[in-house]
Amino acid sequence: MPLVLDRVEKSFPGVRALKGASLVLAAGEIHALMGENGAGKSTIIKIITGVHKPDAGKVSLDGKEISLSSPRTAISLGISAVHQERNLIPRFSIAENILLETLPVHRGLIDFRRANTEAHRHLQMVGLDIDPATEVRRLSVAQMQMVEIAKALSHDAKVLLLDEPTASITDAESETLFRLVRQMRDRGTAILFVSHKLEEVLSLCDRVTVLRDGETTLTSAPMKGMTRRTLIEAMIGRAERPIIPRASTPIKGLPKLEVRNVATKSGHRRISFSLRKGEILGLYGLVGAGRTELARALIGKEKVTSGVILVDGKVARPRSVADAIQRLRMGYVSEDRKHEGVILAHPIRSNIAITIWSRIANRFGFLTKKLEREIAEPLSRQLDIRSPSLEQIVGALSGGNQQKVSLAKWLAADVDILIVDEPTVGIDIKAKAIFHELLNALADKGLAILLISSDMPEMIALADRILVMHNFRIIDDLVNDKGYDTTSLAIMSAIHTVEQASEDQRTAMSQQWRPEP
């Protein structure tokens, strides 16, 4: 039993990321780790690789309890990871990258000949036949991944963690990767394979652990007998509805916002939908599906290359965010409140009033604290922003309260269309509930709300209709009957069906176009 996690807990300010997650990773197995966005996957990865220390619970290796105080300790104990983003130095050679910490030295200088020979040996282990003196930036993504695996093996990894390894490589390249992973397993390496692609997990992995809301719903269960459906159910859960669903009232009237055949610079194609007054339209998709980018295009932050956006039936071309706010009365609550939603070093009062500074300034163009407070005070009370005073800088507030500030500024601006991007990520349950009530109330007051969320229960409870987005396209537009089981299954199968289809297509293309090596 190389690596065991026993009821591991981890909290961050405002969130309990892991509430007791367990995992048994045995030598000579490929073990899948799955879960929706925000389920706690990345926290587990960070604990195993020594980035975070658990608050409670035990981590043991070969039966001995260990303390992973830094990534360095983890590596020295034989735990290596290949992360989703590449961690190589592009202008260094393959050999230098693999042997970075242990480059052979001869008379005080790096012995490149020996480094290359050594690196060559590691490259052969992963079946990569390239000159080790090649600069890493000249490699394909798949080759870089192989180099990272070679690097992990050079550290004598007993445990190898692969985080979404097939996310950015072609299907044929994935096959090569799977062959290598199986070989490593047969040599006795314990492999933790993090992926959201059901098909590859079902065919490749021996056992599976599924996380949901920081808890393991499947713990090291054998893969035998699992189906797509059982995995999806383990990931999204069933019959758990802490959120009171929004009353289903048929929404009538002309569209407030209409998007026709829009394409964007970031890669959206043929995006069409409409949003009515008083409606909450959900936009669901996995991370990287293009939801945030679409929101940014709608408010004029990203370029729309073709198609039209209509507000109140009139063609609206937002020239800039300022234009979208003032002329089209649109607002955008960013998913990344710390970096995009608020100004941490400024007081609550200014953060709320910022959207309307030019509107509330007196006739000399001057703003006073009093003018700002008159705006901020009622909103702060309405949203229950917990702080001793409005002069408090936002950086000192909890995540939930920061998010309230980030929303309050749009209420101050009195917008008609509100785009809310992952409003409840990383905030506690009470603040979450306040948010849900609030979005409901705002829609009832006649706002048109586009709700972007990866939180399935939240989406199903709040949205009137749900758009499903995958790979910068809208693949489904479904009426939400608020039935949790049926809707969630419909959404997930839409995504996984399209994923499989595009996979097949990619394979066909890569076989057709693959250049001779």
Next chain:
Amino acid sequence: MNKMFEFAIRRQWSGILAVIIAGAIGLSIVTPAFLTSFNWFVMLRSVCVSILVAFSQMVMLGVGQMNLSVGALGGLAAIIVGGLMDAWGWPALPAIAFALMVGGVAGFINGWLTVRTGINGFIVTLATASAFAGINLGITKAVPFYNLPSNFLAFGNGKIGFFPILLVVPVIVTFFLAVFFSRSVEGRYLLAVGGNSTSAELSGISVSRAIVISHVISGLLAAAAGVLAVAQLGSAQPTIGADWLVISFAAPIIGGASLSGGSISIVGTVIAVLLVGLIQNAMVLLAVDPYWVTFLLGALILVAVWINRYRAVHLDVD
């Protein structure tokens, strides 16, 4: 933690003010020359230029940018105001107005280049600094302008009590900047952009506009500093501005400006300039080699940045 200590750290300038007061008392005991009206006049007059130079950079730090051309721009304004009066025989007021206008335009060029090309403002102003200095030397061939009108010289030499008349300018500018940054919409836009440019943009503020405006203000202030320097020296030296860079950063930072932008202190900047002025004065009076002032300034910047960092990490005030 000790309450006093915490207050002193939170209001960074309060500690500096204490140092200045203690230093002034100490100096008046050690050297009787310190309290003479002539000494005060000289010290305050040199402070006038430094305050404007410091403000010129402070505005840029406020919007989260830097301006390395503060000195070159001030130097250019100095020889323009001198040249117009000496070689072209312009009266003082139009010459001053023209020099300020050049400063504003030069600032606009800095801002426009930064926004338009997307090149880091650091590099843009490094390049324009060299260009402005080149124009300066091209016009003057490194020869100063000496023949300045008497009313202009009187402005530089006059005093009210032992306060130099020149002091009027930084007092007015300080007042305007204080109102601008705390009360005007445009000023608040600058600080919002400096505090978090993405968030500001997503709140409907034009980041480009804020950057251009702050460069224009920075240029105007640098030019004003150049004009004051000419009045103070009584001649337009082509070397004016060459040694401004360090003080331009030192004063706002010592005064509590955040290097990551969005947070500045006008009072703090003024007090920091006073501190530097006092140190320079003390070294002259105590006959210390003036070159050590430069060393001390460097050390002060490091201490100030370190205190800033301490504040950010331990008190969460960033």
